[in-house]
Amino acid sequence: MKPQDLLYPLLAALCYSTNPVLVKLGLRISNEPLLGASIGMMASTVVYVAYFCLTGQIRDLFAIPRWVKWYFVLAGLFSTLGVFSFFAALQHIPAAVVAPLTSVAPLVTLTLSHFLLKEMEQITRADVVGTVLIVLGVVLLVS
Amino acid sequence: MFYGEGLALTSAALWGSIPILVRKGLPYASASVAVVVGLLASLPLLVGVFLLHPHAVTEVVAPQAALWFAAVGITGPCLGRLFNYIGIARLGAARATPLINSSPLLTTLLALVFLREQITFKILLGVICMVAGIIVLTRQRAA
Numbered sequence: 649m650k651p652q653d654l655l656y657p658l659l660a661a662l663c664y665s666t667n668p669v670l671v672k673l674g675l676r677i678s679n680e681p682l683l684g685a686s687i688g689m690m691a692s693t694v695v696y697v698a699y700f701c702l703t704g705q706i707r708d709l710f711a712i713p714r715w716v717k718w719y720f721v722l723a724g725l726f727s728t729l730g731v732f733s734f735f736a737a738l739q740h741i742p743a744a745v746v747a748p749l750t751s752v753a754p755l756v757t758l759t760l761s762h763f764l765l766k767e768m769e770q771i772t773r774a775d776v777v778g779t780v781l782i783v784l785g786v787v788l789l790v791s
Numbered sequence: 792m793f794y795g796e797g798l799a800l801t802s803a804a805l806w807g808s809i810p811i812l813v814r815k816g817l818p819y820a821s822a823s824v825a826v827v828v829g830l831l832a833s834l835p836l837l838v839g840v841f842l843l844h845p846h847a848v849t850e851v852v853a854p855q856a857a858l859w860f861a862a863v864g865i866t867g868p869c870l871g872r873l874f875n876y877i878g879i880a881r882l883g884a885a886r887a888t889p890l891i892n893s894s895p896l897l898t899t900l901l902a903l904v905f906l907r908e909q910i911t912f913k914i915l916l917g918v919i920c921m922v923a924g925i926i927v928l929t930r931q932r933a934a
Contacts, residue, residue, distance in 0.1 A: 656875075656878035656882070657878035657882060657886075657887040657888075659874040660891045661897055662894075662897060663867060664871045665895070665897035665901060667866060669906060671860070672902075673905070674856040674860045678851060678856035678857075684852065684856065688860045689830075690837055691860075691864035691865055692869055693830040696869055699869075700823060708823075708824050709824055709827065709828070717828055719815045720812070720828035720829050721832040722812050723829050724831070726805045726809050727805070728836055730801075734798075737795045739795070741799070742909075744899045745914060747899070750800075750806070752803040752807070752921070754925055755807065756803060756807025757811065760807065778927035781921070781923050781924030781927065784917075785917045785918065785919075785922075789796070789918070789921070
């Protein structure tokens with residue numbers, strides 16, 4: 649591992665951390681969360697689809713079974729509805745509260761994996777400690 | 792009361808379900824295809840918002856606000872995801888994930904500096920608890 653490799657996860661964290669702040673800055677000028685979220689998602693779609701086409705991946709799009717596409721369609725709709733909800737949350741509460749509350753997502757994934765994918769064979773001590781800390785954090789932020 | 796917090800947790804629930812849906816299809820397609828299908832599937836929803844909203848976008852969203860909203864779409868889902876993948880590829884998920892998951896702490900700092908949000912001791916403690924919980928929970932899975 650080279651020290652400069654650390655830069656990439658830190659840059660990812662920086663990109664994610666700026667999102668609530670950028671939304672707030674936009675909402676302070678124009679308080680339209682639904683339209684704001686749609687503009688953000690449109691920009692994201694244009695950039696990502698352009699990257700996808702320019703890197704010659706377009707053929708892969710037609711090579712997948714139709715039933716698989718339905719899972720990705722549902723994932724995309726969940727993602728967009730999540731963005732709508734994220735923008736609407738930022739209309740009401742501070743960015744410093746929204747950011748940690750939305751970071752609960754991995755806990756949701758783990759819980760759903762346990763019930764839907766039957767992947768979590770046993771609950772470890774780290775699972776219990778992590779979950780208690782998250783719940784405590786939610787209680788502190790919401791109360 | 793708790794409306795904003797409920798919306799933020801709804802985002803977390805929606806985003807937390809996405810890996811479960813995507814994982815079902817990933818043996819048959821790349822992550823990039825999954826993202827593009829999801830983005831394209833959301834397009835009718837976004838166009839619907841623009842068409843059905845009682846006001847035209849240009850009437851209610853100032854150009855500067857539109858820039859902030861577009862920046863959200865480009866930094867988080869595009870650049871954030873790109874750095875995320877490179878970070879995991881170079882450092883391994885066990886080292887990269889905890890760094891990436893520390894983003895709410897950075898948001899707190901950015902909200903303090905750029906939005907002049909009041910960060911109380913309770914908020915700071917809540918953010919630290921949640922980030923620690925997410926890191927404990929995801930680190931062992933990534934390892």
